[in-house]
Amino acid sequence: MQQKLVIVVVEPDPDRARPIAEGLRAAGDHDIRIIAEQSGLARQVTELRPDVVLIDIANPSRDILEELALASGPSERPVAVFVDRSDEPLTRAAIEAGISAYVVDGLRPERIKPILDAAIARFNVFQQMRAELAATRAALEERKVIDRAKAILMSARGINEEAAYALLRKTAMDQGKRMAEIAQQLVMAAGLLGR
Amino acid sequence: MKRLRLGYLPLIDAAPLVVARELGFAAEEGLALELRAFGAWAQVRDMLGAGLVDAAHMLVPMPLGQALGLGPALPAMDLVMFLSHGGQAIAVNRALEARLRDAGHDFAFRDAGAAGRALRAVVAGRLRVGVPFPFSTQLELTSLWLSASGFAPAAVELVTLPPPMMADAMASGEVDAFCVGEPWASVAVERGVAALLLPGTAIWRAPPEKGLVLRRDFAETRPEETGALMRALWRAGRWLDAPEHRGTAAEILSRAEYLDLPPVLAERGLTGRLMIAPAGHMRAAPDFVAFHAGAASFPWKSIAALIAGRIARRHGLPETPAMLAAMRHFRTDLYRQHLRPAGAALPGASARIEGALAEDRVVPAEKGQMILRADGFFDGFSFEPPLPSRN
Structure with a gap:
């Protein structure tokens, strides 16, 4: 029987860590450990002696793992190299999904690939969710700014909401800018004028 | 306008990228720069390697670590110019x-x-x-x-x-x-x-601090954009090295979309007037950070050799082959090709003895003369690279 692999997932958000861990368990009988607390990360990782470490590509703590990856000699066996050096497409797929993987040197590619495939699938879902969330948030912010700009116009010019909206839209079209931009400028100018 | 995606970490020495975008140096070269702030150096390297950004603001030794095989399996990366010294x-x-x-x-x-x-x-x-x-x-x-x-x-x-x-x-x-x-x-x-x-x-x-790093395939197959980017950043560096511009640079850099910090903090490093202790002691450090003067942006191959030799020793690799491999990743040839038309002063050689200049010195250039900035070490250390390189 193959020995269980110890896979460490560094992820402070439990809502995110859970499905990743589930995906990894579905990919094989592995020992999955999650590190949520990032202080003393190097020590925590070294103590767990993982075969694979997975971490969000944008996590600043990654640079700490880079050091571990370089420092470990063959005898120490914590984290050794990055994603299997021979498999460039896999490395790239992982990077595009927003994941970085540190893998112990000498671990056979056929054992690494299913783990990474599972992780990549989960991370892809999160990348999408994150992008959608950012878009929703931006749209909400824009709505708020436009509402404030409308209110400023209504009180300054004594017009109703519809007229204020039309005025914003016309100005935006005349200047070839987005309505949210014009609204932002108006809100800022009103702030400067103390209104 | 050609759109280029640039990765950077929020630090004061990202100023050339921000200034090139905000003050129109990029637009003059027909470039629209999309600046993407990252949280980790490893991320900058990986995004560049995967082609998710076209160029990156990177620690000068990073492409050397890659060149020595000490990083992940990613396409070859070259440093085409230094963006800053010190800082x-x-x-x-x-x-x-x-x-x-x-x-x-x-x-x-x-x-x-x-x-x-x-x-x-x-x-x-x-x-x-x-x-x-x-x-x-x-x-x-x-x-x-x-x-x-x-x-x-x-x-x-x-x-x-x-x-x-x-x-x-x-x-x-x-x-x-x-x-x-x-x-x-x-x-x-x-x-x-x-x-x-x-x-x-x-x-x-x-001390060379940040460089402009591109994938070799990009730099070699897209020379127009590479050259345009280098010239835009070189002019941004020239603008930044006028002392009267440093305050403005701090203001721009501090905006929420870049450093997102109070301008007074960015200003300390950029003006070289630093508060050195919580009790409020101030110190002046002239030339604390430099972007342009004294051929600061020229990517000396001897610096690649010096740093690669030290990295090799630390990681148990043979030093001379590491130095020679590293030197090929500092692209003085592309620097000459793309910045000559902009009027950059070009030194006669691409490698030299490092640490030899106690003061700024006038030396012969490709055309006429040029000033090289002082590069001495505090303890008199100097370094001679393994091979003179011609290009």
Whole structure:
């Protein structure tokens, strides 16, 4: 029987860590450990002696793992190299999904690939969710700014909401800018004028 | 307009990228720059490797680590120009500050020899020093300085820490000292956890800090965009090196979309007037950070060799082959090709003895003469690269 692999997932958000861990368990009988607390990360990782470490590509703590990856000699066996050096497409797929993987040197590619495939699938879902969330948030912010700009116009010019909206839209079209931009400028100018 | 995606880390030496975009130097070259801030150096490298950004603001030693096979399997990366020299500061915790003051150290923020001797005298056990990345100018400066100051290798532990985490790590006692690029040293002083002992330039007069790094396939197959980007950044650097522009640069850089910090913090490093201790002591460090003057952007192959040799020794690789491999990744040929039309002064050779210039010096150039910036080391160290290189 193959020995269980110890896979460490560094992820402070439990809502995110859970499905990743589930995906990894579905990919094989592995020992999955999650590190949520990032202080003393190097020590925590070294103590767990993982075969694979997975971490969000944008996590600043990654640079700490880079050091571990370089420092470990063959005898120490914590984290050794990055994603299997021979498999460039896999490395790239992982990077595009927003994941970085540190893998112990000498671990056979056929054992690494299913783990990474599972992780990549989960991370892809999160990348999408994150992008959608950012878009929703931006749209909400824009709505708020436009509402404030409308209110400023209504009180300054004594017009109703519809007229204020039309005025914003016309100005935006005349200047070839987005309505949210014009609204932002108006809100800022009103702030400067103390209104 | 050609759209280019640039990766960077939020630091004051990202200024050339921000200025090229905000002040129109990029637009003059027909480029629309999309600047993407990242949280980790490894991320910048990986995004560049995967082609998710076209070029990156990177620690000068990083492409050398890649060249020596010490990073992940990614396409070849080349450094085409330096973006900055200096900008780093060495900081100690408050306990060390107190011991240094008690022992009579003046915190002049200038003399690396005196500061090193003073530190050696007050540190009893191992000194733990935070640096931003295993391949960084900060690590090279720190190890050069400490070993020349009498610290044995076993007496120093270099710990990788992301710059925004330096102040916390010092507060929690994880490190006793650190070497980091601004504004993160000033942030730690502002938080009351650190005192600044030296600027990086006190150790090495012209420590190359950030470079513009591209994938080799991009640089070689898309010469128009590569050249346009290099010229835009070179002109941004020239603008930045006019002292009267540094305040404006700090304002622009501090905006929410870039550093998102109070302008006064970015201004300290950019103007070279730093508050070195929470008690409010100010020190002037002329040339704290340089972007352009004295051919600062020329990517000397001898610097690639110097740093690669040190990296190789640290990681148990043969030094001379490492130096020769590294030199091929500093593209003085592309620098000459793309910046000659912009009027950049070009030195006659592409490698030299490093650490030989105690003061700025006038030397022969490809055309006429040019000024090279002083690059001496505090202890008189110098380095001769293995092979003279012609291009």
